[in-house]
Amino acid sequence: xxxxxxxxxxxxxxxxxxxxxxxxxxxxxxxxxxxxxxxxxxxxxxxxxxxxxxxxxxxxxxxxxxxxxxxxxxxxxxxxxxxxxxxxxxxxxxxxxxxxxxxxxxxxxxxxxxxxxxxxxxxxxxxxxxxxxxxxxxxxxxxxxxxxxxxxxxxxxxxxxxxxxxxxxxxxxxxxxxxxxxxxxxxxxxxxxxxxxxxxxxxxxxxxxxxxxxxxxxxxxxxxxxxxxxxxxxxxxxxxxxxxxxxxxxxxxxxxxxxxxxxxxxxxxxxxxxxxxxxxxxxxxxxxxxxxxxxxxxxxxxxxxxxxxxxxxxxxxxxxxxxxxxxxxxxxxxxxxxxxxxxxxxxxxxxxxxxxxxxxxxxxxxxxxxxxxxxxxxxxxxxx
Ligand SMILES: *Cc1c(COP(=O)(O)O)cnc(C)c1O
Numbered sequence: 001x002x003x004x005x006x007x008x009x010x011x012x013x014x015x016x017x018x019x020x021x022x023x024x025x026x027x028x029x030x031x032x033x034x035x036x037x038x039x040x041x042x043x044x045x046x047x048x049x050x051x052x053x054x055x056x057x058x059x060x061x062x063x064x065x066x067x068x069x070x071x072x073x074x075x076x077x078x079x080x081x082x083x084x085x086x087x088x089x090x091x092x093x094x095x096x097x098x099x100x101x102x103x104x105x106x107x108x109x110x111x112x113x114x115x116x117x118x119x120x121x122x123x124x125x126x127x128x129x130x131x132x133x134x135x136x137x138x139x140x141x142x143x144x145x146x147x148x149x150x151x152x153x154x155x156x157x158x159x160x161x162x163x164x165x166x167x168x169x170x171x172x173x174x175x176x177x178x179x180x181x182x183x184x185x186x187x188x189x190x191x192x193x194x195x196x197x198x199x200x201x202x203x204x205x206x207x208x209x210x211x212x213x214x215x216x217x218x219x220x221x222x223x224x225x226x227x228x229x230x231x232x233x234x235x236x237x238x239x240x241x242x243x244x245x246x247x248x249x250x251x252x253x254x255x256x257x258x259x260x261x262x263x264x265x266x267x268x269x270x271x272x273x274x275x276x277x278x279x280x281x282x283x284x285x286x287x288x289x290x291x292x293x294x295x296x297x298x299x300x301x302x303x304x305x306x307x308x309x310x311x312x313x314x315x316x317x318x319x320x321x322x323x324x325x326x327x328x329x330x331x332x333x334x335x336x337x338x339x340x341x342x343x344x345x346x347x348x349x350x351x352x353x354x355x356x357x358x359x360x361x362x363x364x365x366x367x368x369x370x371x372x373x374x375x376x377x378x379x380x381x382x383x384x
Pocket of ligand 1: 034036084166206207208209223224225226227233
């Protein structure tokens with residue numbers, strides 16, 4: 001009630017995917033579940049407790065607001081939480097008091113951390129991010145000696161929990177030279193730090209793609225996002241995985257099913273346009289079903305005249321332009337559809353399935369973007 005569509009999340013798929021990821025990882029490698037972007041659209045408050053129930057104890061987010069939501073969604077506080085991106089200096093007090101780990105990648109944050117941790121008389125759990133060639137965030141390696149000196153002088157209030165970097169596109173073979181040279185630079189820095197002997201951080205560089213393509217990059221911890229939701233980063237990564245593991249099927253399972261219902265049905269005579277503009281013209285008597293989902297719900301406007309939905313187990317065409325809050329589906333060839341009939345936008349119905357990836361192939365959005373566009377206020381329901 002009081003919503004036009006809803007999203008089901010499959011608990012058995014979560015369990016399956018967590019096991020899948022554990023099987024990919026070396027014995028002592030920690031799995032950090034990346035739940036930024038509202039857990040890739042699945043809903044932080046819905047996904048994290050499920051992941052927790054199936055054994056996940058390490059979570060990574062982009063920013064402090066997401067960290068707060070993860071923290072509040074997990075009641076027993078046995079988890080480690082890592083902020084990989086944005087945290088304001090004013091939020092550092094909260095992070096330090098709650099033992100939340102966070103990246104430092106520039107001096108201002110490091111100095112503010114030292115100052116605040118000293119005042120609180122607590123240790124801040126920091127991960128030092130190094131710039132190895134992605135050219136995003138991270139300390140320049142030329143500054144490493146000075147940086148380590150500053151850290152060493154402040155070990156009363158700093159605990160160096162991690163040394164990390166991020167690979168600039170391990171999902172495409174075209175980036176092979178770039179990411180392997182990043183890894184080489186990272187290992188040089190690792191040697192320097194290991195020789196110091198005064199800290200034992202976790203070294204981490206890999207996301208889903210690097211974890212699969214370059215197992216040596218798993219190091220102490222991997223930050224895995226997209227795989228846990230049942231998707232490979234790219235088709236290429238899937239092919240690589242299947243070839244390497246001598247398998248011919250992908251055993252990851254999609255968590256999400258997105259459903260709505262028919263709101264109205266009408267018959268349009270031949271020779272009429274449907275909806276706004278002139279993009280769809282009926283060349284025969286056409287029955288249409290209106291569906292209460294449009295681009296304001298994350299159903300991309302680029303799926304106008306392209307999208308497919310399932311009704312009564314049949315794949316049916318979206319016709320005309322996607323509106324802000326509705327769209328039309330051609331049901332001419334299906335008998336017996338009535339107002340209130342279930343419509344599947346993503347997921348399975350009887351024998352047919354609409355996967356996020358097939359959907360995104362023709363809308364030219366990658367899985368990541370399509371998932372994270374699903375609005376937070378569509379209710380999420382946990383199913384078996
Ligand atoms: C998003 C992100 C990841 C996870 O990437 P996936 O491809 O979804 O596994 C890992 N590390 C960082 C720094 C990220 O921002």
